[in-house]
Amino acid sequence: MYTLDDTIVAISTPIGEGGIGIVRLSGPEALPIAARLFRRPGNQPLGEPESHKLTYGHVLDPASGRVVDEVLLAYMRAPHTYTRQDVVEINAHGGIVPLREIVALCLKHGARTANEGEFTLRAFLSGRLDLAQAEAVLDVIRARTEASLRVAVDQLGGRLSARVREIRDGLVGALAHVEATIDFPEEDLPIPDIDPALAQAERQLRDLLQEADRGMIYRQGIRTAIVGRPNVGKSSLLNALLRMERAIVTPIPGTTRDTLEELVNLQGVPLVLVDTAGINETQDVIEQMGIERSRRSAERADLVLLVVDGSEPPTLADEQVSALTANRPTIVVVNKSDLPAAWDTSTFRPDAPHVSISALTGAGLPALEGCIIETVFSGGVTASDQPVASNPRHRDAFRRALEHVADARRALTQGLGADLVAIDLTEATNALGQVTGETASEDLLDTIFSNFCIGK
Numbered sequence: 001m002y003t004l005d006d007t008i009v010a011i012s013t014p015i016g017e018g019g020i021g022i023v024r025l026s027g028p029e030a031l032p033i034a035a036r037l038f039r040r041p042g043n044q045p046l047g048e049p050e051s052h053k054l055t056y057g058h059v060l061d062p063a064s065g066r067v068v069d070e071v072l073l074a075y076m077r078a079p080h081t082y083t084r085q086d087v088v089e090i091n092a093h094g095g096i097v098p099l100r101e102i103v104a105l106c107l108k109h110g111a112r113t114a115n116e117g118e119f120t121l122r123a124f125l126s127g128r129l130d131l132a133q134a135e136a137v138l139d140v141i142r143a144r145t146e147a148s149l150r151v152a153v154d155q156l157g158g159r160l161s162a163r164v165r166e167i168r169d170g171l172v173g174a175l176a177h178v179e180a181t182i183d184f185p186e187e188d189l190p191i192p193d194i195d196p197a198l199a200q201a202e203r204q205l206r207d208l209l210q211e212a213d214r215g216m217i218y219r220q221g222i223r224t225a226i227v228g229r230p231n232v233g234k235s236s237l238l239n240a241l242l243r244m245e246r247a248i249v250t251p252i253p254g255t256t257r258d259t260l261e262e263l264v265n266l267q268g269v270p271l272v273l274v275d276t277a278g279i280n281e282t283q284d285v286i287e288q289m290g291i292e293r294s295r296r297s298a299e300r301a302d303l304v305l306l307v308v309d310g311s312e313p314p315t316l317a318d319e320q321v322s323a324l325t326a327n328r329p330t331i332v333v334v335n336k337s338d339l340p341a342a343w344d345t346s347t348f349r350p351d352a353p354h355v356s357i358s359a360l361t362g363a364g365l366p367a368l369e370g371c372i373i374e375t376v377f378s379g380g381v382t383a384s385d386q387p388v389a390s391n392p393r394h395r396d397a398f399r400r401a402l403e404h405v406a407d408a409r410r411a412l413t414q415g416l417g418a419d420l421v422a423i424d425l426t427e428a429t430n431a432l433g434q435v436t437g438e439t440a441s442e443d444l445l446d447t448i449f450s451n452f453c454i455g456k
């Protein structure tokens, strides 16, 4: 069982050298513990500092009287704090040694080391954040583009939770009607007409699911492998998309030996571009190992940019690369459009969209970027809309809820009896409750919060 009764402590800033570093305490003893270690100028005690104000002084080891660091101390009285408990933050110099010493002193004087995400867990347990909001804290920290940040901040603000609750409330209402007929069988009540309510819940869940798919793209980014035979211009394409000379480019086939990853922000979508070694038959051991990595990158990619050279007739290697990527979403990039065309590329991988570019001159790049975005979102929606759900866990919960609502509707139309309908509706509301945390098990909470770092 989780407890809120003890006082936890951790370094809440990144480990390393910084201008300042913060040690955070949360719990009923936060202030007394800090007071034992803190002295105002002139060796005055901390006393009862004003809430949400900084107090200047020093942390010292009470046992020896030795000064550990010069600090600013912030006391935040419950309940207007991150955890809704008493919180003390000690702003010390950012070196790892003073911060560790301050934590050690807090431990010695009654605090306990915080677990991963335990401050945020306390915010959840004390009801300040629901589960979806608590998860959003992590997404805010990890956001890789402005668009991913917008999604996360939105979720932190509770927009997703509000929509989930609305659906859940609707289902709970329908469930209450159904249960009334189960509870009073002697009155032989007909099952009330809850189908319109269920149909609406179904529509809302479908919307959320669709948004969740798009949100995942913003959250996690798209792994995009650039593959092709040697010398077609894969590294040139990487550099062109990055607008930076990142990879080595030479006229010598087999220049790229190892895979190379770079993040690029494409209209808010984080694109993890992976440049790979050109794939062909070779006796060179190093090249062979690189090619093996290229194969794996192609297999793991969310999207493949299959590069061919339009100015040179195709070879067997082009076919091999094509076969390798046959079951991945692929865009054929016909490169070197600045040179005369040597073959009819339209017959190559006709199932995939083709974009003609010159990595050398930059011609066709905007069209390629547009094609990537379109493929990523399957032409459905534009990238400027703001999705509100971005978490794989949420997507699963929505899917399960949707299935149960659909089952409940089917049971209703087939006249299968109120208890079956009730079971499905209960399952659906439970699935939704796991998003906001009303029905989350301790195991689920452990899994979620173990992704956080200590101090958050």
Ligand SMILES: Nc1nc2c(ncn2[C@@H]2O[C@H](COP(=O)(O)OP(=O)(O)OP(=O)(O)O)[C@@H](O)[C@H]2O)c(=O)[nH]1
Pocket (backbone or CB within 6 Å): 228, 229, 230, 231, 232, 233, 234, 235, 236, 237, 248, 249, 250, 251, 252, 253, 254, 255, 256, 257, 276, 277, 278, 279, 335, 336, 337, 338, 339, 357, 358, 359, 360, 361
């Ligand atoms: N004319 C022309 N040359 C290009 C273009 N793109 C790349 N090249 C040239 O083609 C050669 C190979 O380019 P790279 O980008 O190194 O090709 P690669 O596919 O990464 O090659 P490997 O790493 O060996 O597999 C270089 O000399 C580039 O300057 C283009 O659009 N037009």
Ligand SMILES: [Mg+2]
Pocket (backbone or CB within 6 Å): 234, 235, 236, 247, 248, 255, 256, 276, 277, 278
């Ligand atoms: Mg290369």
